[in-house]
Amino acid sequence: MSSTVSLIVLTVSSIVVLALKRANRLRPLPPGPPGWPIIGNLFDLQQELPWITYSNWSKTYGSIMFLRALTTPIVIVSSADIAFDLMDKRSAIYSSKPASVVDEMIGWDFALSLMPYGQRWRNIRKKTHEHFHQMVTPNYHSKQMKHIQAFLRHCLADTAKQFDSSQVRQLLATIVLDVVYGIRIKDMDDDYIKNIVETLEVFGESKTFGKYWVDFMPLLKYVPQWVPGAVFVKFAARSRPVVEEMLNRPFNATSNNCITASMLAKIELQPDIEKRKEEETHAKHATGVIYAATVESTYSLLQTFFCGMAMSPDIQQRARQELDSVVGPERLPTYDDQDRLPYVQAIFMECLRWMPTIPLGIPHSVIQDGYYNGYFIPSGTIIIPNAWHMLHNPEEYPEPDKFNPGRFIKDGEINPEIRDPATIAFGFGRRICPGRHFAKDTAFLVIASILHAFDVKPSVDENGFELDPTPQLQGSIISFPSPLNYRLKSRSEAAEKLVRATEL
Ligand code: HEM
Numbered sequence: 001m002s003s004t005v006s007l008i009v010l011t012v013s014s015i016v017v018l019a020l021k022r023a024n025r026l027r028p029l030p031p032g033p034p035g036w037p038i039i040g041n042l043f044d045l046q047q048e049l050p051w052i053t054y055s056n057w058s059k060t061y062g063s064i065m066f067l068r069a070l071t072t073p074i075v076i077v078s079s080a081d082i083a084f085d086l087m088d089k090r091s092a093i094y095s096s097k098p099a100s101v102v103d104e105m106i107g108w109d110f111a112l113s114l115m116p117y118g119q120r121w122r123n124i125r126k127k128t129h130e131h132f133h134q135m136v137t138p139n140y141h142s143k144q145m146k147h148i149q150a151f152l153r154h155c156l157a158d159t160a161k162q163f164d165s166s167q168v169r170q171l172l173a174t175i176v177l178d179v180v181y182g183i184r185i186k187d188m189d190d191d192y193i194k195n196i197v198e199t200l201e202v203f204g205e206s207k208t209f210g211k212y213w214v215d216f217m218p219l220l221k222y223v224p225q226w227v228p229g230a231v232f233v234k235f236a237a238r239s240r241p242v243v244e245e246m247l248n249r250p251f252n253a254t255s256n257n258c259i260t261a262s263m264l265a266k267i268e269l270q271p272d273i274e275k276r277k278e279e280e281t282h283a284k285h286a287t288g289v290i291y292a293a294t295v296e297s298t299y300s301l302l303q304t305f306f307c308g309m310a311m312s313p314d315i316q317q318r319a320r321q322e323l324d325s326v327v328g329p330e331r332l333p334t335y336d337d338q339d340r341l342p343y344v345q346a347i348f349m350e351c352l353r354w355m356p357t358i359p360l361g362i363p364h365s366v367i368q369d370g371y372y373n374g375y376f377i378p379s380g381t382i383i384i385p386n387a388w389h390m391l392h393n394p395e396e397y398p399e400p401d402k403f404n405p406g407r408f409i410k411d412g413e414i415n416p417e418i419r420d421p422a423t424i425a426f427g428f429g430r431r432i433c434p435g436r437h438f439a440k441d442t443a444f445l446v447i448a449s450i451l452h453a454f455d456v457k458p459s460v461d462e463n464g465f466e467l468d469p470t471p472q473l474q475g476s477i478i479s480f481p482s483p484l485n486y487r488l489k490s491r492s493e494a495a496e497k498l499v500r501a502t503e504l
């Protein structure tokens, strides 16, 4: 970074920090790890596995911790009850999202999940909700089912020592492109898949917390490309066209009988041309996020399922007993079986809990000064819910690191006394994930069908020795289990026949 820029950065931040200090003398902030002068906790926040480090800090500083990245106040919440108190009960002021220069430069600022609270958010959220609330998601079952059956046939064909996990990503992209845009794709080499994979890499990179200073010091935006150290400017310039393609290409190729088509049909009734244009843009932004949000989050969840199963033959056994008695050997599971398969549902819940896909949630921001339990929380504070920590609370989930769906079952039913991980893993308050029913539907049928027709086993090396299938959670805003040491084998000849018969 050039010395002039550094000087500006340092001067501006020292002034702001001094002002903050003065203001806060009478208003006690929550406790937290001590920061450095000027930069605060900027470098503390960057961690390899931040949810673990932040979880460790909470043992010292408590369930509500205060940090500072340069001048931006940050509160990390490590208790589900406090997260509900703030983001549910006080949702009028806890439902915004931090404005981000990085997002703006990359072209992510269209994304609902990152959008500050207000009219534009409300409009796009409404469009999303209309197509994904619990009463309409069954409309997508037939498409989900058809693509999941094709996936099962792929699984039969994949007899490798290690399952080709990219098939799972292809399944999810296939489902969402069909449901949202009415687009059919052929295989993994498809340009749509290449583009969505690249887009999501950009997303992960841009959301590695504290990586790009520019979010905490917006002046850096004006650093020209040739200044050494201005990596983010180059990164943004490279990323923008990728994101634009993700947003525009499938939208332009929309065919009928899909969500985009029905959004556009409704908009056509709008007589005012200006309004209609704006509505069209909102529809494009809504569908773009749905597309991106579906692929990676559900991919991560399903990989957790496969790894968890490869580790636990006994759990597969128990699930099969349920499937054998409810579904029987003559057919594959369908959506009508869902309510009668509590143990299969418990497996889904345990995947959400054990390795939460979005372990630190998607941060909210506060739009008004306020107090919580006597602590001052200034307007503009970024709220990070440590979902991983909440879902690994040993008081609610004993032996939290163990993969154990049985923890949710009592007398053969889902035990309502145990907190449903979905109330945490899908976010909070007005910003709760609108795609949660759709995600659950996709995951349910994959989980039930795989367990009904296949054995999930650890993969083997060249000498035929089984590899350890136990994964670690890795990544940034969206995280994944790794490594993926599993393979699939059809359970029986009869099961194989059921899968082949789906082609007819
Ligand atoms: C396992 C799958 C999924 C998980 C774990 C997940 C999780 C989340 C989380 C934690 C948030 C942030 C909520 C907050 O700000 O408090 C979120 C937001 C969002 N999700 Fe999901 N999600 C999943 C699947 C999906 C799917 C399939 C869709 C497609 C419709 C979707 C669409 C969205 C959208 C549009 C938002 C932004 C909502 C807003 O800010 O108002 N998600 N999701």
Ligand SMILES: *[C@@H]1O[C@H](CO)[C@@H](O)[C@H](O)[C@H]1NC(C)=O
Pocket: 049, 052, 053, 056
């Ligand atoms: C967190 O604490 C545990 C137990 O005290 C320790 O083993 C681990 O290394 C710590 N992890 C990090 C990332 O700080």
Ligand SMILES: *[C@@H]1O[C@H](CO)[C@@H](O)[C@H](O)[C@H]1NC(C)=O
Pocket: 244, 245, 248, 249, 252
């Ligand atoms: C999509 O269509 C718009 C408007 O017709 C056009 O400006 C844009 O270049 C197209 N984008 C792609 C990726 O085809």
